[in-house]
Every structure is written in structure tokens, then in C-alpha cells.
Amino acid sequence: MSLVALIDYGSGNLHSAGRALREAARLGETGHEIRITNRAEDILAAERVVLPGVGHFADCAAGLRAQTGVVEALETACLKGGKPFLGICVGMQLLAETGREDGATPGLGWIAGEVARIQPGDAFRVPHMGWNELSLRGAPHPVLSGLGAEPHVYFTHSYAFTTADPADMAATASYGAEAITAAVARANLFGTQFHPEKSQALGLRILSNFLSWDP
């Protein structure tokens, strides 16, 4: 059975992500075992990797680095080894070089860019919280395929990832003056600012797409 390593570093949405991934594997009949783990050997043995995350960038970065050998295993398996990687919310933001939530904190630096507070303008409340429509950029990414017209997903965040290369943005959402990065993609790396595990049928479809994605 193909293994998905779901990284446990104390993130609040760990179990929600686990349940949704199991449901997505069932619906997509992909046959994956979803293993919640903080062990480097599981990451190295896995077919693909999911990094969840909610809350504070610096806390999450510190939490991830506190897991022995995990960042190194992720680099070996995903950054160098090409295994499909999905980051969710702060798990996606950690792909950035720097997070600017209460000072500058280094991220994994796998995708160039920064995570900074969203500035949608006076008429827009922060956090950006609720269901918003995805605008896919360029050719639809396989993880975002088959979503139908006007795909809506659930967001809850005050900070967003601005990629240095606009080509790394796979989808945006409109909120105020500037489009907010909703998904990033580069080679075998994919990340969502929104929460697929909380986006009902559409979210399960996205997770199911990820499980069958062959970058």
C-alpha cells in the first residue's frame, strides 16, 4: 500500500487533514495509507508527503525544526527526491524563504518569496475568513483539475505568500485591491493557502487529485 506521510509537528489541523485525506483516498480509490508521523524514515519511505499547518508562521517553523531529522528528510525526499509534496495553509507558507509575522523568520526556502500580512484595504476585514472563489492561473494544475465552474474553497488567514516568480502561483483569490495567492506550484511541490480539508466536496476532490498526481 502506498504511503502518505502526514507530518506531525503539533499543528492544529493535523487530524482534520488526516481524516480528509483518508476520505479522499477512499473516494478516489487510490488505496493510500495516510500515516501521521514525525519520523524521518517514514518520510523517506513515503510515496508522497503532506505538511499541514495553522496559526503562527514562526511557531510552526520552530515546531517543524524541533522534529529531529524531519526537515532534512523532507529536503531529501521532496526538494531533491521529487516526491509529490502538499503544504496546507501555514504548511504551504513554510515553503517561502521568509515569514514576516512578528519579525522575520526563515522558512524552508523551497519557493522564492515572502509571507506578509495581507493589506486588502479599508473596506476589507482581516482575517480573510470564509469561502472565496479560486481563479486558476495559466494551464490548470493537475491538483486543481475538474473543479467545475466557480470553485469555492475555505480560507482563514491574515498572512499570504507572494512568490518572487509569478509563474509559481497556481491560483489566486480576489480580496480587496490585490489578488491573494491561493495556491503555489513548482515541479513536484504544491501548496494551498485555503483549507481543502474544510472545503467539503471540492476540497476532497483537490486532495484526491493530489493523491493521484504524478508530477
Added chain:
Amino acid sequence: MTLKTRIIPCLDVKDGRTVKGVNFVDLKDAGDPVALAKAYDAQGADELCFLDISATHEGRGTLMDIVSATAEQCFMPLTVGGGVRSAENMVALLRAGADKVAINSAAVADPSVISRCAAKAGSQAVVVAIDARAVGDHWEIFTHGGRKETGIDAVAFAKEAEARGAGEILLTSMDRDGTKSGYDLPLLKAITGAVNIPVIASGGAGKVGDLAPAVIEGGATAVLAASIFHFGEATIAEARAALATAGAPVRPLAN
């Protein structure tokens, strides 16, 4: 192409059952919360709220089991409140499957708990629940399920909650709660005009036509209702259609 109005059914839970009262008393049974949650997920509710209305006095183990069982079956955001006193309580609920935790009495008694919760779990997970009632020409906060008067001004407290890191305000009008006479629009306007975080309108929805004014006139970004949904008077789809007709942005029914 903008953020959509959230329709949030609220389950008031007491001793493991969903109940609904008028002005916080005269509770009547409205069913098994997990079954209701599943039904609302299937109907496409935008979010779900559990409030343990007995938790300030009683044990909370039952609520944890319900949260866990609900999270197991529902793939929508879940806010849980009732009896949350500390960042540790909050983390336990998040681990059980809640996405956001509402703090009420404890935040009023000691607003620094808001900062501690936000530091621990992020502002997006911290909902400050305000139960307010008109007193003279302003609104004051009541706590402990509406039983305790505090003399604290609701608008001033909402601003303090925002400054301390609350990510959202759940604003319940105690004058309107369970009366089905519509949301308290002057109260909503006062709070939404004072803060720049999302505000959920609660208390008083008696028909789907009551929802849109909370958004369009009151400035709310989400509408919470219990009675109209639990007792079969309206479906989530009807609520969505009524909001759309009145010009409030809603998520399309297809997904």
C-alpha cells in the same frame, strides 16, 4: 469574485443534546448534534457552530466526544464554544477537531486570555463571543449564558478583543435571541463599525428574509441561526437563495 456570506447553523448543546430556548431559557430538544451536523454538511452549510451552553458549570467531556465525532464526518469549518477558560482548554478543543474556539465569559473576566489564545493558536482560531443587551442608550455585555450582568460596554469590549488578537466576533443580541424578530441591526452596525475583523450576526433570525439585512445594513460577514434550521422551517439552500436575491454574495449551490 469576493468573499461570500457564511451561513452558519448553530447547535446549542446541553448534556449532549441540541437545545434551543427563547432569551436563553425555556430550552426544548432539537436533536442529536452529530446527526444534525452531518445533515447541515450535506446541505452545504458554510460553517458550523457548537456552543456548549451548560459548560461553564458542568463537565465538558461530552462536548469533546461530540466535536470529535462531528469532525470525523463533516468536512466544513467547526467553531466550538462554551466554558473555555484558557489557552489549554482551547488547544484541547482544536485537537478534538474544532477549527476555531469561541471564548465568552473567560474573556470578559480577563481579556488577557484572548492574547494568550491568539499567541498559542493564531488569531484565525480565536472567536470572541459577545452576548449583549441594550441598557439605556448603549449595549452591555452579559456572561455565564446571559445570567450575569457585567456593566461592560459591548462596543468598547469588541475593540479590546480585536486589539488583543481576536480573529472574529460572534455577536449575539440577548434581546433578540430566540424571539424570531430579526437581528438587532443597530447593535450590529455599532460593532461592525468599530472593528475590522469579521463579525458573525447572531440572535433573532426568524425567517430567511432576516438574514440579508444583517449583512447589507448591519455589516456582518456571516449569519448564524438555530431555530429556523433545526425545526425545518428553512433549508440552507433557501437561506442562500434569500441572501442572493437581496444582493448579498453567497457561495454557489453547485459546490
